[in-house]
Structure formats: structure tokens, C-alpha cells
Amino acid sequence: MSTKQQDSLFIKAAFSQPTERPPVWMMRQAGRFMKEYWDIKNRYSFLEMCKTPEIAADVTMLPVDLLGIDAAILFSDILVTAEAMGGDLSFTQGVGPRFSNPVRTSDDVDRLETGVVRKLQYVADAIKIVQQRLDGKIPLIGFAGSPFTVMSYLVEGGSSKDFKLTKLMLHNEPELAHRLLAKIAEVTTGYLNLQIEAGVDALQIFDSWASALAWDDYKEFSHTYISKIIAGLNRQDIPIISFCKGSSVFAPLMAEAKPDVISVDWNADLLNVKKSLPAGIAVQGNLDPHILYADKKVIKDRIVKLHERMKGENGFIFNLGHGIMPDLPFDNVKYAIDVIKNELT
């Protein structure tokens, strides 16, 4: 991390140091709710955008320039690791991600490659371009998916409502599931270290679908691997943010993996979660993203209420409980960020 960033609101809050106001960024801030995103998206496929460092950098910079957030997040996807391992990935409008060669048998797991981090050099190249453009103005967050969440896409062959096949593998063939998870975790550790080397200022691990799991299954099949990944990072002074949908339940276990920040969904009272955690772990969240569809008065009231609740706490990063929806009005997103930056007292 550049020395400049150590004094940024975001890095200070991530390390639970005092800040004059909470920093703000929003998950999925580099995406489809912006007209300027579509101006680029209409010319390239999603994977082309991820794999062309100049384009990935352009998209990363959109919310920096248009929203004025306090941290940028690299434009990419959690599924690039699975693709590098041999998953035949495509993204179709309205369908989402799809793997044409789902991973369901022992042979399928054997076929996945692990010495693939060099295939992800395009991500490192994008990071370097973004850092030149940011020029120390705000920190850059890199990210990866958690092994469990990435596994779910590989096993299901795409998005899923109930994770039926994935959970069936955990329950009926736990050894096979562990073999798959261990391979993804190995690649993910190398991939996040590549991002650190390329110059990210923070990292977030997305375990979006952990909420599908029972406590014991979360512990055995997700938490174990996130802990290994965090322990395997050459993290220097880089804060690690752990996100999962379901964090209001799993936060005590998530803390054991030793992240610096836990990103909390909107079901929980954020202060209660913070107080339940060991000292020195910051929280990020946790507005319900649907609030941003509401009237501006409601948006402001909810932001003020969350701020009042968290007042006096070090280690609070304003964010949503999950990502921005593609049809959210840009104006409302911008309004929320302006309120957080300028109107909280």
C-alpha cells in the first residue's frame, strides 16, 4: 500500500482508527445502474471488459469520477478464478453467469488446474493502470470470491436459487467437496497475493451465498477455507474485508478467520454486531439496498439513523448490506453518498 493511503478515511476506518466521518463506498458501484457503464458494455462482452485492462480500469474509475466514493473497487468478477482453472464461463444478458462444463464428479474435480495464477495477469495489469489513474487520491479494493461461493457456480453450472446440487455434494460426498474447495482456495490465495503485489490497498472476500448454509456446514465448508486464505496472504499492511450474506448469523465465526473488517447484511443491528466482535474488528454496511429505491427523505432518514447508531464507534465503513441493483436510480445512489459525505454531523 502506498504511504498516502494509510491516512485515508477508508484505511483508517478499516483498521479501527478514528475518522472525522465514516468513509463510504458501495458494493457493485462499478455497474449497470450507470448510463456510462452501458456506453462501454454495449461495445464489449462482460468478459472482454474484465480481461482488457484498459477497459476494466475505465469502468473502475466511473464511480470514482461520477459518485465521489471514498474507495474504488476493481472492476472484475469473482468467477475469473474458476474460469482460469478450466471452467468454460459465459455471461448472458438476463441469465447471468454460466459454466457449460459443470464440476460434479471426481474426474471433473481432477481436471481443474491449480497452477493458473499467471493466467490472471490481466487483473494485475488493470490494478496497475487504476493505481496510476487514482494517483493516491483514494484506496483501491481488490477482491475474490470465497471457495464455497465459487464452488456453487462451478457445481450448479451457474446461478442457483437453492444450491441443491452444491449442498448435495457437501452432504453426500464431503471428501469430493473438500477436494474441490481446497483447489479453489489454493488458486484464490495465489490470486489475492498477485493483487497485493500489483498494488491494491485492501482486499474483500465475497462469500455471497454462505447464507444458504447451516452453521456446521458453513464452518466446515466455507469458514475453514476463508481462514486458510487469510492466513496465506502476504498482507503487509493491507486490510482484509470479509463479506457474506448471512454475516449477521456467522459473524462470530467470521471473526475467527482474522479479517480486519466484517461486512454485515441488513438483517442485523450493526452496533450489536460490532459489540459482539473482538476489539479491533471493524464493520462495514449495512443499509438495505432497497432503501435506495425510496424517496430521498426516507434515504436520508435511514442514513442518519444508522449514523446515529454508530456514532462514537471507531471502525465503521458505510456501505450497503449487499450490492447495488442494476435498476436503482443513479440520482438516489449519488444522493445517498452526498448525504454521508456532507450532511452527517
Ligand SMILES: Cc1c2[nH]c(c1CCC(=O)O)Cc1[nH]c(c(CCC(=O)O)c1C)Cc1[nH]c(c(CCC(=O)O)c1C)Cc1[nH]c(c(C)c1CCC(=O)O)C2
Ligand atoms: C456472486 C458474485 C458474482 N460476481 C460478484 C459476486 C459477489 C458479489 C455479490 O454478492 O453481489 C462480484 C462482482 N461482480 C462485479 C464486481 C465489480 C466491482 C463492483 O462494482 O462491486 C464485483 C465485486 C461486476 C459484475 N458482475 C456481473 C456484472 C453484470 C454484467 C453485465 O454487464 O451484464 C457486473 C457489473 C455479472 C455477474 N457476476 C456474478 C453474477 C451472479 C452476475 C450476474 C448478476 C446479474 O445478472 O444480476 C457473480
